[in-house]
């Protein structure tokens with residue numbers, strides 16, 4: 001684990017996040033899928049929305065196949081996750097064990113459904129709820145993996161500057177920790193790159209003419225996901241939440 005490999009991981013995750021958003025944006029809002037009352041109205045005694053039920057049950061299946069044996073993956077419903085049926089695999093454990101399970105999945109969940117989704121999906125209801133929430137799950141898992149990877153970022157930064165971090169952790173100085181782990185230049189690169197990825201991955205591809213680059217002067221260029229929304233997602237939520245994970249991890253790094 002080094003700062004370079006950590007940055008490579010985050011860069012590759014950007015692709016997964018952007019492709020996930022493109023797929024979700026294919027479907028309209030489909031609000032009944034998020035309404036707990038919609039299922040209850042069916043009289044089956046459910047108190048969760050289709051979206052929640054889909055995530056919970058998918059996580060249960062994936063848990064059985066060993067998804068959460070990798071520390072890179074953290075479920076949204078940890079108490080509903082059954083034991084794995086997969087034989088143990090010797091995953092490398094780069095994380096400090098007392099801090100390894102730090103995560104902000106609850107914050108990711110509410111950010112995704114309450115803030116991002118209304119900006120991402122067009123109004124409308126086409127009844128394809130299962131396909132829709134299945135693409136929500138992909139987005140949630142990608143965002144969770146990316147944001148909770150802040151644990152690995154923090155570990156690398158801690159190892160690289162143990163003396164300074166140790167003092168700040170002992171003093172529980174979260175503001176100073178936040179400042180020490182922040183690289184504004186790097187954050188700027190990340191935000192501009194994801195915006196560009198949204199342009200490149202989300203363009204309409206036709207056989208006539210050159211590949212659209214998105215920065216041509218044709219105002220007709222339209223993207224499957226608004227590149228400025230992807231910038232905003234990283235600026236307002238993904239990077240701040242990643243840094244929150246980093247700070248929380250560090251606060252447990254000497255436990």
Ligand SMILES: C=C(O[C@@H]1C=C(C(=O)O)C=C[C@H]1O)C(=O)O
Pocket residue numbers: 007010153181182183184186187190238239240242243
């Ligand atoms: C990931 C890093 O650490 C911090 C978090 C970042 C992020 O969430 O993208 C970017 C820069 C840093 O503020 C890094 O330095 O590469």
